[in-house]
Amino acid sequence: MTPLPPTLSRALARDANNFDLVRLMAACAVVYCHAYTIQRPHAADGVTAALGFDGAGSLAVYAFFLLSGMLVSASFEHQRSVPRFVALRLARLLPALVGASLVAICIVGPIFTTLSLHEYFASVSIWRNVDYFSTLALKRACTLPGVFDHDRFGHDICAPLSTLPLEVRCYLLVLVTGMLGLLSRPRRCVIAVLLCAIAFALRVDVADFHVGLRDFPDKAGGYSFFPEPFFFLGVLLYGWREHVRIDGFAALGLLLVFLVFRDTAGAQVLFYIAFVYGVLWIGTTPLLRNWVPRRDYSYAIYLYGFMVQQCVAAVAPAMPPMLSVVVSAPFVLAAAAFSSRWIERPAMAWCRARIARSTARQLERRKREARDGSTQTAHLSVRWPPL
Numbered sequence: 001m002t003p004l005p006p007t008l009s010r011a012l013a014r015d016a017n018n019f020d021l022v023r024l025m026a027a028c029a030v031v032y033c034h035a036y037t038i039q040r041p042h043a044a045d046g047v048t049a050a051l052g053f054d055g056a057g058s059l060a061v062y063a064f065f066l067l068s069g070m071l072v073s074a075s076f077e078h079q080r081s082v083p084r085f086v087a088l089r090l091a092r093l094l095p096a097l098v099g100a101s102l103v104a105i106c107i108v109g110p111i112f113t114t115l116s117l118h119e120y121f122a123s124v125s126i127w128r129n130v131d132y133f134s135t136l137a138l139k140r141a142c143t144l145p146g147v148f149d150h151d152r153f154g155h156d157i158c159a160p161l162s163t164l165p166l167e168v169r170c171y172l173l174v175l176v177t178g179m180l181g182l183l184s185r186p187r188r189c190v191i192a193v194l195l196c197a198i199a200f201a202l203r204v205d206v207a208d209f210h211v212g213l214r215d216f217p218d219k220a221g222g223y224s225f226f227p228e229p230f231f232f233l234g235v236l237l238y239g240w241r242e243h244v245r246i247d248g249f250a251a252l253g254l255l256l257v258f259l260v261f262r263d264t265a266g267a268q269v270l271f272y273i274a275f276v277y278g279v280l281w282i283g284t285t286p287l288l289r290n291w292v293p294r295r296d297y298s299y300a301i302y303l304y305g306f307m308v309q310q311c312v313a314a315v316a317p318a319m320p321p322m323l324s325v326v327v328s329a330p331f332v333l334a335a336a337a338f339s340s341r342w343i344e345r346p347a348m349a350w351c352r353a354r355i356a357r358s359t360a361r362q363l364e365r366r367k368r369e370a371r372d373g374s375t376q377t378a379h380l381s382v383r384w385p386p387l
Contacts (some may be wrong), residue, residue: 003034005245005246005247006242006244006245006249006284007241007243007246008237008238008240008241008242008244008245008246008284009072009241009242010112010195010282011283011284012070012071012074012238012241016162017284018282018283018284018288018289018291018292019067019071019283019296020292020293020296021065021282021283021288021291021292021293022063022067022182022279022282022283023063023067023297023298024172024293024296024297024301025063025273025282026059026060026061026063026064026298027060027139027298027299027301027302028301029047029056029057029059029060030056030057030061030301030302031044031059031301031305031306031307031309031325031332032045032056032057032327032339033045033055033056033057034057034305034306034309035321035322035324035325035328036375037057037310038306038309038310038313038319038321038324039317039319039320039321039324040321043321044115045057045321047059050313051271052269053268053271054225054268058225058227059275061163061227062225062227062230062272063230064163064167064227064235064281064298065098065166065167065227065228065230065231065284066230066231066233066234066237066276067169067234068167068170068231068234069230069231069232069233069234069236069237069238069278069315070234070235070237070241071169071233071234071240072089072171072174072234073174073178073183073189073235073238074238075088075089075176076174076178076179076183076186077135077183078364082175084355084358085175085178086175087351087354087355088348088351088352088355089171090148090215091347091351092166092299092344092348093167093352095343095344095346095347096299096300096303096339096343096344097164097303097342100300100303100304100307100339103304103307103335104144105144108144108307108311109144109145109147111311112147112148112311112314113144113145113146113147114146114147115145115146116150117384119145119146120144120145120146122195123145131137136235143252145182148310148314157209163227164229166227166229170196170228170231170232172194173196173199174235175214176195176197177192177195177235178322179194181363182195183235183238183239185239186239186240186243188190188239189235189236189238189239189240189245190236190239192235192236192239193232193233193239194238196232196235196323197232199231200226200228200232217322230276233276237280243279246277246280246281246284247281248281248285248287250277250281251274251281254270254273254274254277254278255274255278257270257274258270258273258274259337260273260339265347270274275341295337295340295345296340297333297336297337297340297345298337300335300337300339300340300344301332301333301336304331304332304335304336304339305328305332307333307334308323308328308330308331309325311331312324312327312328312331313325
């Protein structure tokens with residue numbers, strides 16, 4: 001009898017998947033896409049030219065959101081604690097974001113600004129970039145005075161980070177649905193996804209806390225679809241992980257179906273189905289296990305890629321996009337390695353150590369309370385026999 005393909009549940013175990021490889025590929029795809037955005041604003045990258053409706057950068061973001069939906073839901077279920085979940089999410093996002101922002105403000109800005117250093121550091125707008133929560137909420141532009149020609153680039157130095165607020169708001173939806181107990185069972189998970197979809201479609205905006213979701217017709221620039229539904233799909237896949245089986249032949253079959261019907265009206269839908277299943281297959285197949293990087297540099301590449309590429313374009317504006325990728329790559333990887341080694345990993349290790357100590361104290365307190373309660377019960381049994 002032919003063995004059944006492995007389930008997604010098995011792949012979600014630690015060191016049993018290729019998700020770090022998928023994230024690295026997605027981060028590299030974002031860098032590749034940005035090379036065309038910066039060097040050739042009116043030219044399409046190879047993926048956009050081949051598909052006609054989506055590009056490498058947007059597909060990479062969809063892959064990020066799909067994996068985040070699964071892994072963040074798993075993180076909440078594993079922690080089963082709102083403070084621990086929030087602490088881990090903040091430790092994952094904020095330290096590296098703060099580091100990248102300080103690099104942009106204190107290193108890139110002074111080198112490339114057209115202002116004097118006194119005028120640059122005296123500018124009020126520069127210190128608005130340190131207000132990270134406002135940046136995440138997209139309430140303030142992350143611009144540096146006199147740095148880069150915005151008429152040429154059309155983007156500020158932190159333009160790619162526009163998807164971070166969407167990610168954070170999806171985290172909030174996981175937090176709310178998890179607190180309601182909707183992530184622990186497959187059918188409950190369907191209800192959680194429906195609630196998320198309703199919040200996404202109807203727009204929930206709490207202005208005082210800078211928390212909101214975009215109007216449904218308002219897509220991010222350069223996207224032919226929305227990133228958030230891929231996150232919700234990831235949440236749904238996590239809920240049904242015991243029933244989802246990943247098979248390479250099925251992934252190949254879905255790709256062939258898309259290629260056969262690529263000129264029809266339903267081609268885009270067929271592509272996204274094949275794309276999602278293909279991402280899951282790449283993330284779970286043992287064939288690629290030896291290619292999984294030892295460290296996850298994807299987030300740092302995402303943070304520093306656009307910044308470095310703008311620096312390269314400022315020095316050589318006529319450089320071809322692919323050559324700019326080759327020139328930018330060593331600097332992006334160096335910045336990513338530094339961020340991973342000295343910012344991200346220490347922050348996560350510190351946060352996990354604090355959580356472990358807190359959990360140990362709670363367990364010790366419960367053992368002490370149970371021991372004291374059993375002692376008191378035994379004492380009463382001696383003192384309270386009937387006459």
